Amino acid sequence: MHPYRTHTCGELRMDHVGQTVRVSGWVFRKRDHGSLLFFDLRDHYGLTQVVVQPDRSFFEECQRIRSESVIIVTGRVVARSEETINETLPTGRIEVVAETLTIESMADPLPFQVNIDDDGPEETRLKYRFLDLRREHLHKNIMLRSQVIASLRRRMMAQGFTEFQTPILTSSSPEGARDYLVPSRVHPGRFYALPQAPQQFKQLLMVSGFDRYFQIAPCFRDEDARADRSPGEFYQLDMEMSFVTQDDVFAVVEDVIHGVFTEFSNWTIDSTPFVRIPYATAMVKYGTDKPDLRIPIEMQDVSDLFRASKFNAFRGMVEKGGVVRAIPVKGIADKPRSFFDKLVEYAQSLGSKGLAYLVWEGGAIKGPIAKFLSEEELKALAARGGMTDGDVMFFVSDMVHTVNKICGDLRTKLGRDLDRIAKGVYRFCWIVDFPMFEFDEETRTVGFSHNPFSMPQGGMKALCEKDPLEILAYQYDIVCNGVELSSGAIRNHSPEIMYKAFEIAGYPASEVDKRFGGMINAFKLGAPPHGGIAPGVDRMVMLLSGESNIREVIAFPMNQKAQDLMMNAPNTVTEKQLRELHIKLNLPKEKNSEVRSQESATI
């Protein structure tokens, strides 16, 4: 007989009755009747009830076994009597009567209960991650993650993509996020950087003629965390294709994403092709470039209707170059005054000067600003928003950037507070036509708005002839339920166009050569038109599992401050290690002595 098990804890059924089997696992629950004792034995596959009779030599020892100890049980599979069948367990019609029992690993009292999915303090859960991972909830998420990744691989390969590995130790790229640096021992004073994404490598693979690349790629960025953004590292389904248009990329991604979401969820999923929304439209209608389409509220620009109105605050803003945005909401005219007051307060907390609104009620139009507007203006507003009795239209006016931010937040809040977010659906969209350049208010200069490697729409002609701020790029995002899954682009594979684009952004050709010499050189030796995208794997699993925190879909996540509380990373290193790397520390002053003593205790 196998030393540990002949069957798993999820395996035994009525067919096995009469067999002598061996099962191993963790003690999930113990029910001690004094002269009879039950264990629920758990492993990855399920739960099996073990019965220990009082005449067994190991009976008393069993009474002392704590939860989560690992035991090995050999015994007979017995059918349970009719009244003791547990229908809630797949193995609930049988039990194993222990003949021998070995405590393989006795567990100390636990920092939190594994058999209760109540989540304890996150700090403790992270420190004892292996315990948390035993719990059904996390265990299931991590299994889902693995299955999703396997499915992504299958689907990519089915579409003719080849999986590659690219370097982890590479060079620092001057654009983008902060890099994680790794000092070189062999080259004093020089550093590798961990890749923020395999961007240049995948483009070089296209230049190498591999045609279709993909990778479940680890990406490293030293930026602060969010609920949906793991600090330090995350994974992307990175892909790149040669000789493709934007639509070709969309078709591939739609097939993979729609397929995966259909495979792992029974929610309703938008049919392909996913709706495409130009960036400029998205900013007006939703106030953001990652709209949650589950919320049935679409905003409108109504600046023109206030340009000549008697409402001075708005008219003045429009004259100054600002905008007025309307948020029409159906059927909330009967909300109490406090609802509106609170919303006004919320808008102000977002930085809005106020929140005007009109209420269509009982055939009349009421609200704080109604008296400033002519009948024609009110009629025009009603027509724009399709307002009928019971509807309310909110107005925000400011410079366009501020209006977008405030309206985007308000729309989401209204959707949530009014419970208007459609349930059980995944709503996808593509945001397309991102601007190639943007004006940086701080530096008063024109810079790249997203990826400097994107192909400008209209190519060299557009760069030479158009106002840079008018030029669009073949740059796109895919968004699901308000979560940005990914950015991608058709790349700029022409050295001339790239030099020109960088010139507009204020970088001379020499600078481009210095920073991206490798890639530019490659493009000078025969580069195919190519493009790609890199949907975030962690975020996909998050959406599929319904988690609102990305740590719930990562086996060993770091906390918000980018620490691994279980492995105690980052940590100090020895003098010798530093010496070999030619590194001398120049640390900031410690805040207090308590921190110092804690740190020295961990070394």
Add this chain to the structure above:
RNA sequence: GGGGGCGUAGCUCAAUUGGUUAGAGUCCCAGACUGUCGAUCUGGUUGUUGCGGGUUCGAGUCCCGUCGCUCCCGCCA
């Protein structure tokens, strides 16, 4: 770097306008119990109320500072 929220037993939480010795469930320990399946019953241990200071006759409660976690802004080509 900035703002919000939280911090009471190992865990989940309670404690009246500031008022006696800070409670309950769970875990743990001991005892009882032959059909449980969140076993049950009896008893017991567990506290620098995150830390420091202040106001007060009296602080878990109010004030200030600080630390930790978390959410958001900045940041994330």
